[in-house]
Amino acid sequence: MDPLQLLVSNDLLRALDLLGVFIMGVAAGALAARLNFDAVGFAIIGIVAALGGGIVRDLVLDYGTPAAFSGAGYLTCALAGSAVTFLLSPEGAWWRHLVTVLDIMAMALWAATGTAKAIGYGLDPLPAILLGVTSAVGGGVIRDVLVGRIPAIFGGGPLYATGALLTAVGTWGVVALHVPAAWVLVAVAAGALLAGLAAWRRWTLPAHGGWQVTMSAAQMKAFVRRVRRSERSRVAAETGTIPVVGVGHDDLADDVTIDDDDAAAYEDRVLGQDVALDGINPFRDSTDPERR
Structure with a gap:
Protein backbone atom coordinates (compact mmCIF):
# COMPACT_ATOMS: atom_id res chain seq x y z
CA MET A 1 0.00 0.00 0.00
CA TRP A 211 17.34 41.86 11.61
CA GLN A 212 17.49 45.64 11.30
CA VAL A 213 18.59 48.43 13.63
CA THR A 214 16.73 51.60 12.76
CA MET A 215 18.02 54.24 15.16
CA SER A 216 18.74 57.87 14.55
CA ALA A 217 21.98 59.37 15.82
CA ALA A 218 20.14 60.87 18.79
CA GLN A 219 18.52 57.55 19.67
CA MET A 220 21.84 55.74 19.38
CA LYS A 221 23.47 58.30 21.71
CA ALA A 222 20.71 57.90 24.28
CA PHE A 223 20.98 54.13 24.09
CA VAL A 224 24.77 54.09 24.59
CA ARG A 225 24.54 56.58 27.47
CA ARG A 226 22.09 54.30 29.23
CA VAL A 227 24.38 51.33 28.69
CA ARG A 228 27.39 53.22 30.04
CA ARG A 229 25.55 54.43 33.13
CA SER A 230 24.30 50.91 33.77
CA GLU A 231 27.82 49.54 33.37
CA ARG A 232 29.26 52.09 35.79
CA SER A 233 26.60 51.19 38.34
CA ARG A 234 27.44 47.51 37.93
CA VAL A 235 31.15 48.20 38.44
CA ALA A 236 30.38 50.24 41.54
CA ALA A 237 28.21 47.45 42.97
CA GLU A 238 30.80 44.77 42.29
CA THR A 239 33.91 46.65 43.43
CA GLY A 240 32.48 48.85 46.16
CA THR A 241 34.00 51.92 44.55
CA ILE A 242 32.49 54.67 42.46
CA PRO A 243 34.02 54.97 39.00
CA VAL A 244 35.31 58.52 38.51
CA VAL A 245 35.22 60.14 35.12
CA GLY A 246 38.62 61.38 34.06
CA VAL A 247 39.02 65.16 34.28
CA GLY A 248 40.44 65.36 30.80
CA HIS A 249 37.83 63.25 29.10
CA ASP A 250 34.13 63.04 29.90
CA ASP A 251 32.69 60.65 27.32
CA LEU A 252 29.08 61.35 28.30
CA ALA A 253 29.64 65.08 27.83
CA ASP A 254 31.14 64.39 24.41
CA ASP A 255 27.91 62.74 23.35
CA VAL A 256 26.11 66.02 23.87
CA THR A 257 28.66 68.45 22.47
CA ILE A 258 29.83 66.51 19.39
CA ASP A 259 27.47 66.68 16.44
CA ASP A 260 27.69 63.34 14.64
CA ASP A 261 26.42 63.15 11.09
CA ASP A 262 24.39 59.99 11.64
CA ALA A 263 24.13 56.87 13.76
CA ALA A 264 26.90 55.15 11.83
CA ALA A 265 29.34 58.01 12.51
CA TYR A 266 28.44 57.96 16.19
CA GLU A 267 28.94 54.20 16.31
CA ASP A 268 32.38 54.52 14.70
CA ARG A 269 33.41 57.24 17.15
CA VAL A 270 32.15 55.58 20.32
CA LEU A 271 32.67 51.91 19.67
CA GLY A 272 35.95 52.44 17.89
CA GLN A 273 37.65 53.91 20.93
CA ASP A 274 38.66 52.40 24.24
CA VAL A 275 37.55 54.84 26.94
CA ALA A 276 38.95 54.25 30.44
CA LEU A 277 37.20 55.38 33.59
CA ASP A 278 39.79 56.45 36.17
CA GLY A 279 42.12 53.71 35.02
CA ILE A 280 39.33 51.11 34.89
CA ASN A 281 37.57 50.13 31.72
CA PRO A 282 34.14 48.77 32.67
CA PHE A 283 33.75 47.14 29.27
CA ARG A 284 36.67 44.77 29.88
CA ASP A 285 36.22 41.48 31.56
CA SER A 286 37.22 41.38 35.24
CA THR A 287 39.77 38.69 34.44
CA ASP A 288 41.63 41.01 32.03
CA PRO A 289 45.13 41.78 33.46
CA GLU A 290 44.67 45.47 32.64
CA ARG A 291 41.76 45.68 35.08
CA ARG A 292 43.77 44.41 38.05
Missing part, protein backbone atom coordinates in the same frame (compact mmCIF):
# COMPACT_ATOMS: atom_id res chain seq x y z
CA ASP A 2 1.40 3.39 -0.99
CA PRO A 3 1.13 6.47 1.29
CA LEU A 4 -1.81 7.92 -0.63
CA GLN A 5 -3.83 4.72 -0.32
CA LEU A 6 -2.97 4.56 3.36
CA LEU A 7 -4.16 8.12 3.99
CA VAL A 8 -7.28 7.95 1.83
CA SER A 9 -8.56 4.39 2.26
CA ASN A 10 -7.91 3.95 5.99
CA ASP A 11 -11.22 4.45 7.81
CA LEU A 12 -9.65 5.89 10.96
CA LEU A 13 -7.60 8.44 9.03
CA ARG A 14 -10.59 9.38 6.90
CA ALA A 15 -12.58 9.95 10.08
CA LEU A 16 -9.76 12.19 11.39
CA ASP A 17 -9.79 14.03 8.07
CA LEU A 18 -13.51 14.73 8.36
CA LEU A 19 -13.04 15.72 12.00
CA GLY A 20 -10.39 18.20 10.86
CA VAL A 21 -12.84 19.69 8.38
CA PHE A 22 -15.39 20.04 11.18
CA ILE A 23 -12.86 21.69 13.50
CA MET A 24 -11.74 24.12 10.80
CA GLY A 25 -15.39 25.04 10.33
CA VAL A 26 -15.66 25.70 14.07
CA ALA A 27 -12.51 27.85 14.08
CA ALA A 28 -13.73 29.81 11.06
CA GLY A 29 -17.09 30.27 12.76
CA ALA A 30 -15.34 31.77 15.78
CA LEU A 31 -13.76 34.36 13.49
CA ALA A 32 -17.12 35.04 11.84
CA ALA A 33 -18.66 35.57 15.29
CA ARG A 34 -16.02 38.16 16.19
CA LEU A 35 -16.76 39.97 12.94
CA ASN A 36 -20.54 39.79 13.52
CA PHE A 37 -21.31 37.87 10.31
CA ASP A 38 -24.77 36.56 9.52
CA ALA A 39 -25.63 32.92 8.80
CA VAL A 40 -24.52 33.14 5.18
CA GLY A 41 -21.17 34.58 6.24
CA PHE A 42 -20.70 31.75 8.74
CA ALA A 43 -21.44 29.14 6.07
CA ILE A 44 -19.14 30.62 3.43
CA ILE A 45 -16.24 31.20 5.81
CA GLY A 46 -16.61 27.68 7.20
CA ILE A 47 -16.57 26.06 3.74
CA VAL A 48 -13.65 28.15 2.50
CA ALA A 49 -11.48 27.60 5.57
CA ALA A 50 -12.17 23.88 5.84
CA LEU A 51 -12.10 22.92 2.16
CA GLY A 52 -10.18 25.68 0.37
CA GLY A 53 -6.75 24.04 0.51
CA GLY A 54 -7.98 20.71 -0.82
CA ILE A 55 -9.94 22.38 -3.60
CA VAL A 56 -6.86 24.34 -4.72
CA ARG A 57 -4.80 21.13 -4.66
CA ASP A 58 -7.29 19.18 -6.80
CA LEU A 59 -7.66 22.03 -9.29
CA VAL A 60 -3.88 22.28 -9.71
CA LEU A 61 -3.66 18.51 -10.23
CA ASP A 62 -6.52 18.63 -12.73
CA TYR A 63 -8.13 15.97 -10.62
CA GLY A 64 -11.57 16.54 -12.05
CA THR A 65 -14.26 17.12 -9.47
CA PRO A 66 -12.47 18.17 -6.26
CA ALA A 67 -12.74 15.68 -3.44
CA ALA A 68 -14.63 18.25 -1.36
CA PHE A 69 -17.52 18.07 -3.86
CA SER A 70 -17.37 14.33 -4.59
CA GLY A 71 -19.87 13.64 -1.82
CA ALA A 72 -21.85 15.30 0.91
CA GLY A 73 -19.50 14.36 3.75
CA TYR A 74 -16.96 17.17 3.53
CA LEU A 75 -19.47 19.95 2.94
CA THR A 76 -21.68 18.64 5.73
CA CYS A 77 -18.79 18.63 8.23
CA ALA A 78 -17.66 22.15 7.26
CA LEU A 79 -21.19 23.54 7.57
CA ALA A 80 -21.80 21.67 10.83
CA GLY A 81 -18.64 23.15 12.33
CA SER A 82 -19.57 26.73 11.51
CA ALA A 83 -23.16 26.06 12.66
CA VAL A 84 -21.92 24.96 16.09
CA THR A 85 -20.24 28.31 16.65
CA PHE A 86 -23.21 30.21 15.19
CA LEU A 87 -25.74 28.50 17.44
CA LEU A 88 -23.83 27.75 20.64
CA SER A 89 -20.89 30.20 20.75
CA PRO A 90 -18.76 27.90 22.96
CA GLU A 91 -16.14 29.71 25.02
CA GLY A 92 -13.45 28.96 27.55
CA ALA A 93 -9.77 28.06 27.55
CA TRP A 94 -10.48 24.32 27.37
CA TRP A 95 -12.46 24.77 24.16
CA ARG A 96 -9.75 26.88 22.53
CA HIS A 97 -7.07 24.34 23.46
CA LEU A 98 -9.15 21.46 22.11
CA VAL A 99 -9.80 23.25 18.82
CA THR A 100 -6.09 24.10 18.49
CA VAL A 101 -4.98 20.49 19.04
CA LEU A 102 -7.49 19.04 16.59
CA ASP A 103 -6.76 21.76 14.06
CA ILE A 104 -3.04 20.96 14.20
CA MET A 105 -3.73 17.26 13.73
CA ALA A 106 -5.88 18.00 10.69
CA MET A 107 -3.22 20.32 9.28
CA ALA A 108 -0.55 17.62 9.45
CA LEU A 109 -2.85 15.01 7.95
CA TRP A 110 -3.80 17.32 5.08
CA ALA A 111 -0.15 18.11 4.39
CA ALA A 112 0.62 14.39 4.10
CA THR A 113 -2.44 13.68 1.95
CA GLY A 114 -1.71 16.58 -0.39
CA THR A 115 1.94 15.63 -0.82
CA ALA A 116 1.18 11.95 -1.42
CA LYS A 117 -1.53 12.85 -3.91
CA ALA A 118 0.78 15.22 -5.79
CA ILE A 119 3.54 12.59 -5.97
CA GLY A 120 1.00 10.04 -7.17
CA TYR A 121 0.13 12.39 -10.04
CA GLY A 122 3.78 12.55 -11.10
CA LEU A 123 4.84 15.92 -9.72
CA ASP A 124 8.51 16.51 -8.94
CA PRO A 125 9.52 16.64 -5.25
CA LEU A 126 9.53 20.42 -4.77
CA PRO A 127 6.13 21.09 -6.42
CA ALA A 128 4.67 18.10 -4.60
CA ILE A 129 5.88 19.40 -1.22
CA LEU A 130 4.61 22.90 -2.01
CA LEU A 131 1.21 21.51 -2.97
CA GLY A 132 1.13 19.49 0.25
CA VAL A 133 1.71 22.66 2.29
CA THR A 134 -0.94 24.43 0.21
CA SER A 135 -3.42 21.68 1.01
CA ALA A 136 -2.80 22.22 4.72
CA VAL A 137 -2.80 26.02 4.95
CA GLY A 138 -4.57 27.18 1.79
CA GLY A 139 -8.00 27.34 3.38
CA GLY A 140 -6.77 29.54 6.20
CA VAL A 141 -5.08 31.91 3.75
CA ILE A 142 -8.25 32.28 1.66
CA ARG A 143 -10.29 32.79 4.83
CA ASP A 144 -8.02 35.60 6.04
CA VAL A 145 -8.05 37.31 2.65
CA LEU A 146 -11.86 37.19 2.55
CA VAL A 147 -12.13 38.99 5.89
CA GLY A 148 -9.52 41.57 4.89
CA ARG A 149 -6.56 40.68 7.07
CA ILE A 150 -3.00 39.53 6.47
CA PRO A 151 -2.88 35.70 6.49
CA ALA A 152 -1.62 34.43 9.83
CA ILE A 153 0.99 32.17 8.24
CA PHE A 154 2.84 35.22 6.87
CA GLY A 155 4.25 36.09 10.27
CA GLY A 156 3.58 36.74 13.91
CA GLY A 157 1.94 33.38 14.59
CA PRO A 158 3.11 29.92 15.63
CA LEU A 159 4.98 27.67 13.20
CA TYR A 160 1.81 26.36 11.53
CA ALA A 161 3.06 26.33 7.94
CA THR A 162 6.48 25.13 9.14
CA GLY A 163 4.84 22.08 10.71
CA ALA A 164 3.01 21.42 7.44
CA LEU A 165 6.32 21.71 5.58
CA LEU A 166 7.98 19.20 7.91
CA THR A 167 5.16 16.72 7.32
CA ALA A 168 5.27 17.25 3.56
CA VAL A 169 9.03 16.69 3.41
CA GLY A 170 8.68 13.58 5.59
CA THR A 171 5.95 12.20 3.34
CA TRP A 172 8.11 12.73 0.27
CA GLY A 173 10.96 10.97 2.07
CA VAL A 174 8.77 7.94 2.76
CA VAL A 175 7.94 7.69 -0.95
CA ALA A 176 11.49 8.39 -2.17
CA LEU A 177 13.12 5.86 0.17
CA HIS A 178 10.48 3.19 -0.51
CA VAL A 179 9.98 2.52 3.17
CA PRO A 180 6.69 1.03 4.46
CA ALA A 181 3.79 3.42 3.95
CA ALA A 182 2.92 3.38 7.65
CA TRP A 183 6.00 5.55 8.26
CA VAL A 184 4.08 8.48 6.79
CA LEU A 185 2.25 8.59 10.11
CA VAL A 186 5.58 9.44 11.74
CA ALA A 187 5.84 12.44 9.40
CA VAL A 188 2.30 13.45 10.36
CA ALA A 189 3.15 13.16 14.06
CA ALA A 190 6.40 15.14 13.65
CA GLY A 191 4.70 18.04 11.88
CA ALA A 192 1.85 18.10 14.40
CA LEU A 193 4.31 17.98 17.31
CA LEU A 194 6.31 20.92 15.95
CA ALA A 195 3.18 23.01 15.38
CA GLY A 196 1.85 22.07 18.81
CA LEU A 197 5.07 23.00 20.60
CA ALA A 198 5.20 26.27 18.67
CA ALA A 199 1.65 27.11 19.75
CA TRP A 200 2.43 26.20 23.37
CA ARG A 201 5.83 27.91 23.60
CA ARG A 202 4.87 30.75 21.22
CA TRP A 203 7.73 30.06 18.83
CA THR A 204 7.82 32.21 15.72
CA LEU A 205 10.13 32.64 12.79
CA PRO A 206 12.35 35.76 12.71
CA ALA A 207 10.59 38.70 11.08
CA HIS A 208 12.28 41.00 8.60
CA GLY A 209 12.39 43.92 11.03
CA GLY A 210 14.11 41.77 13.63
